[in-house]
Amino acid sequence: MKKYINKLLVICTLLILSASCENDAILTTLKEVSFSGPIEASPNTVVLSTDNENESVVTISWPAVVYPVNAPVSYAIQFDVASDTIGATAWEKSVRVEAGEEVLSKSFLGTDLNKMAIKLGLPVDVAGKMVVRVESTLDRKIYSKAIALTVTPFAKQVVFGQIYMPGSYQDWDINTAAALDAVSSGIYQGYVTFPETKGLGFKFNTERNWAQFYGADANGNLMDHSDTDFQIAAPGSYQMTVNLNTLKWTAVAFSWGVVGDATDGGWDNSTNMSYDHQLKIWKFKGALKVGNVKFRLNNAWTINYGPKNNDEGKVYLDNPGAHYISEAGTYEIIFSIQEKDPTTGIYPATAIYTVKKI
Template sequence: MKKYISTLFAFGALLFLGASCENDAELTYLKEVNFPADIKIAPSSKIVLLEDKADDNAITISWEAVTFPIEAPVTYAVQFDVPADITGSSAWLKATRFEVGQDVLSKSFSVRDLNKIATDLGLQPNSAGKLIVRVEAAMDRKVFSNNVELTVTPFEKSIVFGEIYMPGAYQGEWDVNSASVLTAIEKGVYQGYVTVLPGYGPVFKVNTARNWAEFYGAGTGEGTIQKMSDADLKLPGTGSYQVKVNLNTLKWSATAYAWGIVGTAQSGGWDKSTPMNYDHQTKTWKITADLVPGALKFRLNDNWSVNYGPKDATTNTINRDDQGAYTITEAGTYEVTFTIVETDPATAGYPATATCTIIKK
């Protein structure tokens, strides 16, 4: 009898648990979730992109909040694809995706950004083509908005050459002959890198040649430059920066930017990088640091979105997103260098390989 009662109790408990699970599922995952309305494209879903307007806003995509049965932040992303790739078993697998963030309800794309998206997805320059855009909302599952069609005419990016120069107090003396180089990345748009060490000033000018015949200083508005202006341009302070100068729009910007060493061989472990300094004369990132036995690799801006490690630790070639690391076997002071063909962080188009040296002093 006791055995029968025990069996009956166990069976009842299983039924109760099963019912509870079914109720939970009905309340969360099984409840239908949808976008409450179609996404909006402004100012137009028909866009002709022009290279001399590369910094202008091309489109802003916005949407209404999606309500999930669980009360928690919703992560949104925007996806672009071409009409031929949004159906069938491989639908949207080739899409270009941009994560927007938690509870953020819009995303803007510059002319430059949208041109890259369009050409990467195969649209031909100077010819109108179709893109399909949708928004993804994710929490305990992913749901998608209705598709919206864009007609985009991309431009063919000019092949550009040339450089301008950045003499300033970061050098210790204003020497245009040894100043940091800003390299042309688009027609009239230049990009370069600089480190302001403690004790050095943050001010500089921009010269079009290795002389003072033509230079640019600060303009009257924030982030602007003016030809032959005596007012200095000014970086935020000590640290490393990516500097961009647009001679088309007479604007400039400085963004905090540094490659660093990361791993158990350096003081921050795997959680915090030790930033390197940019040597503008050799175009190399460098650091002299006290290391302990452990692992060492490289990453950008103290996060893992762009990082490099060696496939073969016996060489000085390092590979993007490789899990490998160098092994420091002996504690001591080391000079570490990192050399890479830099790119714009907005494009995430960093090269497959870079090079480094790790030398015990």
């Protein structure tokens, strides 16, 4: 009997050792992984201006990181200033840009690099130092050594002026037509909602009269005093951009929406709000259930706002809070937000709203 007990102990020991070896095979975090070489910035000195804001001005490249796991590796790039990369809060204030899976370089337009430089506090029209590192992610995060990038940012000139957009959406009344504000020399931008109950035609006027206006040419571009209306593709809310330098226009679907378990779309699908171009506010009117609502842009969580409580009437960027609807019924919700900063491209920290049962 003792002989069989000893054999059983040997078998158990072998099984335990075997299991231990199998577990070691998947404990990849015990194996050292690193960037095989330095990352590079080409060029490493960039002077930014309006001349190159829409051009690729710098490319960050890096060697592949080989993990002991056969799966796609994700990369991201972090930009910061040297003083914020030391201590307990190192890199917490960095600007992080996703690069993608299995890519080894990313290029940046002048306008994007300029926004990052100003956000990080580099003075305009002065050469300043940024530091850059690459983040690699699979079963853990690995960081490259940081490199220096010299950047001279610039301040975009503030421009003023408006053009106007009469159309079927507001019964062609030039006095109440949406105003598109100048965002650059000869370029105008604004928001318009085309209701399902109205037509889709419109024109552009340089004044609140019909002395001068633009209609469509044979290709849909701007033509002085053309009787042919421009046409939007479908009802909805849009960000309209008009370039009087090139005589072209674009319409991009754009809408703030309410989202939450108090809405029909729940937490997965926003209910679009409509834009009041005269009051410059976004509105929702409809049925809500008992539950929560908050606000997000273009049916995505990238830009979202939530309140800290039901009483303040203020919402905060990326705040996890929501407004609680305690009684089901028909409600009107109004959301008012300032434009994002034209220099940094960042949305404001707060916005205001009201919720009213009707």
